Amino acid sequence: MNHQRRGALKTGSGLGVFSLLLAAGMIKPEMAQAAWNKTAFEAKTLDAALAAVDAGKPVESADVVITAPDIAENGAVVPVGVLSNIPKTEYIAIMIEKNPNMLAASFTLPEGTLADVQTRVKMGQTSDVYAVVKADGKFYMSKKEIKVTLGGCGG
Amino acid sequence: MASPMRIRAAAKDGVTEVRVLMAHVMETGQRKDSSGALIPAHFITELSARHNDKLVLSAQFGPSVSTNPYLAFKFNGGAKGDKLAVTWVDNKGDTRSDEVQIA
Numbered sequence: 001m002n003h004q005r006r007g008a009l010k011t012g013s014g015l016g017v018f019s020l021l022l023a024a025g026m027i028k029p030e031m032a033q034a035a036w037n038k039t040a041f042e043a044k045t046l047d048a049a050l051a052a053v054d055a056g057k058p059v060e061s062a063d064v065v066i067t068a069p070d071i072a073e074n075g076a077v078v079p080v081g082v083l084s085n086i087p088k089t090e091y092i093a094i095m096i097e098k099n100p101n102m103l104a105a106s107f108t109l110p111e112g113t114l115a116d117v118q119t120r121v122k123m124g125q126t127s128d129v130y131a132v133v134k135a136d137g138k139f140y141m142s143k144k145e146i147k148v149t150l151g152g153c154g155g
Numbered sequence: 156m157a158s159p160m161r162i163r164a165a166a167k168d169g170v171t172e173v174r175v176l177m178a179h180v181m182e183t184g185q186r187k188d189s190s191g192a193l194i195p196a197h198f199i200t201e202l203s204a205r206h207n208d209k210l211v212l213s214a215q216f217g218p219s220v221s222t223n224p225y226l227a228f229k230f231n232g233g234a235k236g237d238k239l240a241v242t243w244v245d246n247k248g249d250t251r252s253d254e255v256q257i258a
Contacts, residue, residue, distance in 0.1 A: 036200045041217040077221045096219060100185060104219035113211050113230040114170065120221040122183070 040093075040103050046130065049095055049102040050139075055132050058139035061086065066131045066144040072123060075148040080104075081118035082131040084140075089115035091134035098127035123148045157251040164239040164257040171233030171257055173204060173211075175226045175241050183218035199224060202243040206233055206257075233257050 040052035050056065067081035082092050092115060093106040104121045115133070123129075126147045133140045158178035165172050177199065184196025196218055204212040211230040233239070240254040 036215055041215070079225075081227075099219050100183075101217055101219060103217050105214060105216050107212060107214045107228070109212065110210050112232060113228065116229050117212075118225070118227040120225045121219050122181075122221050123219075 037103075037106070040106070041101055043102050044100070046095065046097060046102060050132065053091075053093055053103070053106065053132070055093075055134070055139040055141075058132055058141035061133075061140035061142060064131050064133050064140050064142040066129060066142055067118070068129060068144060068146050070145075071147045071149065073149050075123040075125070075150055077120050078123050078146060078148070079118065079120050080129060080146075081116070082133070084115035084131075084133045084135065086115070086133060086135040086140060088136040089133055090136075092117055093132040094119070094121065095130040095132060096121060096123055096127050097130065098125050099123065157249055160241055160243075160251065160253040162239065162241055162253055162255045164233070164255055166233045166235055166237075166257050170229050170231055171206070171237075171239070172229045173227065173239060173241075175204075175224075177202075177224045177226075177243060177251075179222070179224060179243075179245065181216075181218065181220055181222045181224060185218075197245060197247055199243045199245045202226070202241065204228070205238075205240045205242075206230065207238050 040049055043049035043052050063085040065083040072078040080094055090109050094104045095102045096104050105119055107117050109115060128143045128145050130141055130143045161176040163174045179199050180197055182194055182197040186194045188194055198218045199216045202214045212228050235257055237257045238254055239257055240252060242252040244250045
């Protein structure tokens with residue numbers, strides 16, 4: 001197994017083979033939990049991640065504000081906040097384009113909870129960060145590039 | 156058993172601000188140890204927060220969330236002395252709940 005993996009990584013045929021290997025048993029069944037949106041969290045591309053959360057093609061909106069540094073010195077801890085000024089915001093997702101798995105976190109906001117969340121994420125490299133927001137049944141998004149000087153996924 | 160969370164909840168002008176710091180390795184499953192073996196993924200997948208048993212936030216995390224995850228959010232209502240409870244579950248089925256009084 002290990003041998004094959006090394007070969008696969010070395011040939012650089014890259015993500016495709018790697019995800020096949022993942023599918024072939026390196027992801028353990030207990031990871032699949034009822035409510036956890038596995039498809040979305042394993043999505044490798046923006047389109048796939050958006051599809052997995054039923055977002056389709058979100059409209060870019062200036063009312064979705066990403067609060068994050070322009071340059072993150074340490075990719076292991078990048079503070080990211082999302083504020084939505086759109087009324088009836090009920091869902092917020094944070095996606096990082098160049099991470100191995102795009103979706104970082106998603107938040108479901110019951111009525112009465114403000115559309116203003118902050119967390120910290122890991123970033124492997126400089127990337128666009130997307131905030132996807134669902135409000136009154138429609139999806140909106142905004143993006144912001146965060147430069148990373150030291151990646152957060154290295155050993 | 157996982158370490159306790161640190162939760163701060165403060166009510167001001169009718170809005171309660173909650174800040175949570177969880178203690179968790181948030182291992183991505185992509186890193187290797189010194190002998191080159193993959194370190195298995197171990198991260199929080201779901202989190203929920205309740206104010207006096209009313210759900211005020213539910214979240215799903217992926218492995219991209221930082222080690223010892225931090226989360227801040229706000230909700231309308233909440234008064235001093237009210238209960239605020241946060242619960243998380245990780246991909247290995249471990250779980251942890253902590254409760255504080257809103258200050």
